Amino acid sequence: MDTLKLDDTGDLCLCKKNNLAIYRDLNAIKQTCENYVKATLNEMILNWNNGVPYFQTAFNTNVNIPLFENSIKNRLLEVDGVEKVISVEAKVNDETLSYIAYIQTIYGDGVING
Incomplete structure (x- = not known):
């Protein structure tokens, strides 16, 4: 992947x-x-149903950590080359969600964060 x-x-x-x-291979997949x-659900005009539901999971007074984690996992599995999360x-x-x-990718294992 490039x-x-x-x-x-x-x-x-x-x-x-x-x-x-x-970027090539593992670095390309990680990026x-x-x-x-980073893509918010309903943000993309041509892919309305794709994205992480930040307004339902993160932008609330009570952050829904399990739903947020599951949404990220599902989103990562959509990336070509990702074999397993x-x-x-x-x-x-301190009011920061990370x-x-x-x-696990076709090029090896990787770590991403945000």
Whole structure:
């Protein structure tokens, strides 16, 4: 798998020769997984039913951790090349919801977080 490399703000990266930078194999899948998890349910006009239901799970006074973790797991399984989601662990710390996910891909194991 190949994909365009993005920086921390989601902008395209350039390599030293000012060409678009590319991620390959495991790094490409990990970046794609991170972007899949960032997509909010009903956000995408052409894929209305895809995304993580943040408004139902995270943006509430009582965060629904199990539903949030399950939503992330299901979303990660939609990524081409992901064979298995080993685990997803979410937690709230000082009003910040974060997660870490361990995935098994066709290129090996990886870890993503957000």
